[in-house]
Amino acid sequence: MESWVDGQPADALSLKDRGLAYGDGLFETIAVRGGQPVLLERHLCRLADGCSRLAITADHSLIHREVLAYAAALGEGVLKLILTRGDSLRGYAPDPAAQPHRILQGNPPAAYPAVHGQQGIRLFPCATRLSEQPLLAGLKHLNRLEQVLARSEWQDAEYAEGLMLDLHGRVIEGVFSNLFLVRDGELLTADLSRCGVAGVMRAELLFQARQLGIATHITDISLDQLQQADEIFVCNSVYGVWPVRAYAALSWPVGPLTRKLQGIARALLDA
Structure with a gap:
């Protein structure tokens, strides 16, 4: 299934993204069954805690809606949600005006023996x-x-x-x-x-x-x-x-x- 970046189908990300440059972000790996994300509230609670501790400002209601929509389209499989701090110029100091990037990726169900x-x-x-x-x-x-x-x-x-x-x-x-x-x-x-x-x-x-x-x-x-x-x-x-x-x-x-x-x-x- 095609990935989404900030709610839109996409297959690329800015080279200025701090997730790529510094690992400045968070992720959740979510099982999807019958179009429904499993243990979603626990995943989003952990994500919100991570945002609070890393001081990443994110629209959690929007993330919730996008995950539900993506899971419904995926049907069965594994959904990976990545949230980065967004873009910035060179240097560790984050840009206070940076907008977080929301990345959703879908994969087939895990095939463990x-x-x-x-x-x-x-x-x-x-x-x-x-x-x-x-x-x-x-x-x-x-x-x-x-x-x-x-x-x-x-x-x-x-x-x-x-x-x-x-x-x-x-x-x-x-x-x-x-x-x-x-x-x-x-x-x-x-x-x-x-x-x-x-x-x-x-x-x-x-x-x-x-x-x-x-x-x-x-x-x-x-x-x-x-x-x-x-x-x-x-x-x-x-x-x-x-x-x-x-x-x-x-x-x-x-x-x-x-x-x-x-x-x-x-x-x-x-x-």
Whole structure:
């Protein structure tokens, strides 16, 4: 499907755009089912938080309308929304008069092997570490070179995802997913106040777990805690939940809480 720039079909962007020059912007990757964007309110809430923290002035009502219109035209697939600060001349200082650019791109549905969800995946131990920057932590900003470096570390199809640690060796997330541990019936996921991306499926699963009366903990996670976990799974807003069956010499069964939350995620994506 043809891309839109600022609400109009387009296949080009200004060379002065700060998203290209500096990664000065944000993005959301949204599953589309039956012409409807899945978890849209969570995506737009995260985008609005990112705009507030980066001081990007955007018309969020307009973005909402454009996403709905584009998703309806796409029908089925994956919609990528990119919001940049807009154009400026050379130099880091943003132009106060710059108008943000809204870019919408449509792609076919993601074609991940069904076995990932059925039997679980093996995580690659990424050497690339996530640097700490609390001002950007949690945001889905356009500066994703750490993930590019991490994903380039493996080509073996045996690994569907990689595990990323921070500079102090804390477990943070997958290259394109968030990670959860299950221990004694409770759910743990990493504190993302220093680095990492606060995924919308992560937020939804935390909410759903609390609704079910499952204790949840957002906390620092060590590799030792990974070893002690009863279940491990990763999630994102496109594929839902994948159980993790192995990482390095460690292995886990696909457990009941993983299956329960996987079913909830699947229902959201298949609705």
